[in-house]
Amino acid sequence: MKKLSLLVTFLVVFVMLLGACTPAPTEAPVVVTEPPATEPPATEPPAPAVGSPEHPIKVLFVPSVDANIIVTGGQVMADALNAATGLTFEVSVPTSYAATIEEMCASPTDTMGFIPGLGYALASQLCGVDVAFKAVRYGYPVYWAEYIVARDSEFQTLEDLEGATWGYGDQGSTSGYMVPLVELTAAGITPGEQVQTGGHNQTVTAVYNGEVDFGTVFYSVPLSPEGAPIFSYDDYLSGAITTLEQYEIPAESIPNCALSDDGKKILCDGYRILDARANIRTEAPDVIQKVRVLAVSGAIPNDTLSFSPEFPADVRALIEAALLAFAETEAWGTTLGSADFYGWSGIMEATDAEYDMVRAMVEATGFSYE
Secondary structure, X not given: OHHHHHHHHHHHHHHHHHHHHOOOOOOOOOOOOOOOOOOOOOOOOOOOOOOEOOEOEEEEEOOOOOHHHHHHHHHHHHHHHHHHHOOOEEEEOOOOHHHHHHHHHHOOOOEEEEEOHHHHHHHHHXXXXXXXXXXXXXXXXXXXXXXXXXXXXXXXXXXXXXXXXXXXXXXXXXXXHHHHHHHHHHOOOOOOOEXXXXXXXXXXXXXXXXXXXXXXXXXXOOEOOOOOEOOOHHHHHHOOOOOHHHHOOOHHHHHHXXXXXXXXXXXEOOEEOOOHHHHHOOOOOOHHHHEEEEEEOOOEEOOEEEEXXXXXXXHHHHHHHHHHHHOOOHHHHHOOOOOOOOOOOEEEEOOXXXXXXXXXXXXXXXXXXX
């Protein structure tokens, strides 16, 4: 019995020792894994800044005079603006007035255009083109259309143009087409065949050569021998200018019209012709003796420098300041200030509201961009 008790005790102790020696179960180790590396999303490189060499500012000029003269003079202006601002400019002359508007609307962030009042009125309504400056010609912020005929023509009044062949530069031209169209329509005059010549110079040439009965082009006030306009803008506003003779140089000076020694002017006993006839003086130095003014229209707001609708405001401000400064330099006379270019003797700030009369004219006639 004693031996049995010792055996049981031994077994109990053995089991206890065996349990103590068995390792306790452990939790599985936690394995921390890093998420797989991912490539950052691809991004487009930033667009070149407007006015940089990679993204030049487009400078557009309507083709109202010889395109070669515009491109050459326009580049002089572009180089001057580049020197003043560090911006890069690209000069071009679209094929028509309408094409100029199309380009300004198609390139809303980077285009500036020298466009007439009609073009501006249409472009502002079409896509929000915004005016900055208007032209000044010898103190005038306005200009006129003139009706021209051969000097020996039987036509003496607008009424005589009923059924006559009409030459004009472009249907987008304010003075070359739109204003004459409105005035002729208002007077009940229906011209005969209409001939689109391509520009003011070509229209004068067509009248000079007898290819059309009459033409419509821009008119600017002649200068007196002292170098001042033969009548002032104040004279015009006061209603003092009422007859055709007041728009022309003295009749006795017309036979004496000739090229200046440098070939840059037509002078008639010191009077200087500034309307579209003077633009063909090289090929037709007797143009004043052969082509006369039949009538002059009402005043038209001058041409504009306008910017495309989303043009950066800070860049625009730089250009405006530089252009105002350039207009005071001698070089201006070889670009926009040249009589063979646009004949702008200066510029002044303009507002959109000044062109409401042009919009009213467009609305009254049903004229459209198309």
